[in-house]
Amino acid sequence: MTTRIAVFGTGYLGATHAACMAELGHEVLGVDVDAAKLAKLEAGEVPFYEPGLEEVLRRNIAAGRLRFTSSYEEAAEFADIHFLGVGTPQKKGEFAADLKFVDAVIETLAPLLTGPAVIFGKSTVPVGTAERLGVRARELSPAGDAVEVAWNPEFLREGFAVQDTLHPDRLVLGVDRDRPGQAESVAREVYAQLLDEGIPFLVSDLATAELVKASANAFLATKISFINAIAEVCEASGADVTVLADAIGHDARIGRRFLNAGLGFGGGCLPKDIRAFMARAGELGADQALTFLREVDNINMRRRTRMVELAREACGSLLGARVAVLGAAFKPDSDDVRDSPALNVAGQIQLQGAAVNVYDPKAMENSRALFPTLGYSDTALDACEGADVVLVLTEWPEFQKLQPADLDAVVRKKVLIDGRNCLDPQQWRDAGWTYRGLGRP
Numbered sequence: 001m002t003t004r005i006a007v008f009g010t011g012y013l014g015a016t017h018a019a020c021m022a023e024l025g026h027e028v029l030g031v032d033v034d035a036a037k038l039a040k041l042e043a044g045e046v047p048f049y050e051p052g053l054e055e056v057l058r059r060n061i062a063a064g065r066l067r068f069t070s071s072y073e074e075a076a077e078f079a080d081i082h083f084l085g086v087g088t089p090q091k092k093g094e095f096a097a098d099l100k101f102v103d104a105v106i107e108t109l110a111p112l113l114t115g116p117a118v119i120f121g122k123s124t125v126p127v128g129t130a131e132r133l134g135v136r137a138r139e140l141s142p143a144g145d146a147v148e149v150a151w152n153p154e155f156l157r158e159g160f161a162v163q164d165t166l167h168p169d170r171l172v173l174g175v176d177r178d179r180p181g182q183a184e185s186v187a188r189e190v191y192a193q194l195l196d197e198g199i200p201f202l203v204s205d206l207a208t209a210e211l212v213k214a215s216a217n218a219f220l221a222t223k224i225s226f227i228n229a230i231a232e233v234c235e236a237s238g239a240d241v242t243v244l245a246d247a248i249g250h251d252a253r254i255g256r257r258f259l260n261a262g263l264g265f266g267g268g269c270l271p272k273d274i275r276a277f278m279a280r281a282g283e284l285g286a287d288q289a290l291t292f293l294r295e296v297d298n299i300n301m302r303r304r305t306r307m308v309e310l311a312r313e314a315c316g317s318l319l320g321a322r323v324a325v326l327g328a329a330f331k332p333d334s335d336d337v338r339d340s341p342a343l344n345v346a347g348q349i350q351l352q353g354a355a356v357n358v359y360d361p362k363a364m365e366n367s368r369a370l371f372p373t374l375g376y377s378d379t380a381l382d383a384c385e386g387a388d389v390v391l392v393l394t395e396w397p398e399f400q401k402l403q404p405a406d407l408d409a410v411v412r413k414k415v416l417i418d419g420r421n422c423l424d425p426q427q428w429r430d431a432g433w434t435y436r437g438l439g440r441p
């Protein structure tokens with residue numbers, strides 16, 4: 001059944017959701033306040049790098065199922081099913097999430113809702129937000145109690161956003177148990193195709209759905225910091241964390257995924273989400289429950305410091321050294337540099353007096369905008385020209401394919417530090433290079 005849907009916020013999450021909902025056959029209107037972003041999307045261009053998204057976007061624009069606008073009036077007129085996917089960044093100088101964009105959507109949209117409507121929140125928010133937004137939306141809307149707010153958290157990974165949206169591991173929906181309404185049946189209609197394919201659909205109260213999302217990201221962050229803590233012990237004892245991860249990962253109760261030790265987690269989600277989770281638990285008087293997340297954060301940030309130390313050791317002093325940085329995105333298959341461990345390390349090394357040259361296959365434009373004073377090169381080889389040390393900080397396949405012979409002639413010293421443990425140490429050592437990984441001999 002075709003349904004009309006509006007999606008507020010057309011960033012990494014919203015643009016993907018809008019395009020994929022159209023792919024499921026719905027008529028979709030994407031709404032944003034960023035005119036430049038809207039112009040690109042309307043022209044069938046994805047404003048960020050996300051494999052496979054452009055095809056879905058173009059196909060659905062051409063089919064007439066997908067449009068974009070800056071007009072809330074148009075959106076309220078067009079649909080009575082609304083998805084909210086605006087950003088929830090970390091507040092400046094605090095751990096808590098900044099909810100000003102989420103609040104702005106409700107403040108602008110709700111007064112325009114004149115009949116029954118469901119607003120599905122997809123943004124990652126502190127527990128209690130959905131209930132508060134529901135009260136506010138009903139206060140502001142002429143339709144009053146006919147407006148429902150439900151929460152439908154999103155679990156997609158950048159780089160796999162289309163696949164994760166169209167083939168999710170599960171769908172989660174939080175509904176207001178005190179005001180039974182249409183949200184569950186509307187969600188079943190919207191996601192009918194996925195439900196027919198047997199995707200698990202879990203319906204809960206609002207608070208549980210919000211906490212499912214916060215807990216999932218906290219667990220993933222904890223798993224990464226666990227293996228990075230073990231990497232510190234491996235480094236101290238001469239053991240190899242990559243072999244160890246394979247060995248413990250064979251235990252199905254543990255699992256190998258998210259046990260890649262290295263420079264740790266970054267991006268627009270895991271770091272700010274664990275901090276927001278701690279802040280919210282504190283507000284609720286349950287701060288002791290999540291103190292371990294502070295250590296998860298500390299272990300993660302220590303990886304970046306360790307990487308800078310290793311670069312300094314390799315060069316003797318960073319003052320006047322030439323450092324090649326391969327990778328700027330927070331992970332491969334993305335151009336996202338929000339809280340990127342790679343750029344954080346590059347910035348710290350530059351502050352200590354080195355000339356830093358960064359290359360990334362997709363994130364150059366975003367990197368330049370965020371760190372304009374770093375040096376940038378158009379190819380990996382150019383970045384390595386005259387380098388005293390080469391740092392691999394994002395595990396792009398392009399870097400994994402590099403051969404020592406490619407770099408022999410361009411570097412000043414044959415020293416490579418593999419911040420993602422993604423290269424074969426033996427291959428580089430056999431070619432006369434000094435190879436260092438994080439947590440492996």
Ligand SMILES: NC(=O)C1=CN([C@@H]2O[C@H](COP(=O)(O)OP(=O)(O)OC[C@H]3O[C@@H](n4cnc5c(N)ncnc54)[C@H](O)[C@@H]3O)[C@@H](O)[C@H]2O)C=CC1
Pocket residue numbers: 008009010011012013014031032033034037085086087088101104105122123124125154155156157158268269
């Ligand atoms: N990026 C990801 O992979 C995932 C993100 N999330 C969550 O989704 C939310 C959005 O994240 P991203 O898409 O990464 O952020 P983003 O920053 O890429 O996109 C947010 C968009 O909202 C727009 N916006 C701001 N105020 C608006 C308003 N009043 N009306 C309409 N649009 C407005 C911005 O212009 C921007 O295009 C966050 O809560 C995040 O934690 C959840 C799962 C995955």
Ligand SMILES: O=C(O)[C@H]1O[C@H](OP(=O)(O)OP(=O)(O)OC[C@H]2O[C@@H](n3ccc(=O)[nH]c3=O)[C@H](O)[C@@H]2O)[C@H](O)[C@@H](O)[C@@H]1O
Pocket residue numbers: 124154155156157158159217220224257258259260261262263264265266267268269270330331
């Ligand atoms: O809430 C979100 O926004 C999303 O956050 C993460 O997705 P994403 O940030 O796209 O990236 P991940 O693949 O989770 O990687 C996050 C960071 O962890 C690092 N990582 C990942 C895995 C690993 O084994 N080791 C490791 O250091 C990556 O390099 C990257 O910097 C979650 O995986 C998604 O499920 C979630 O929806």
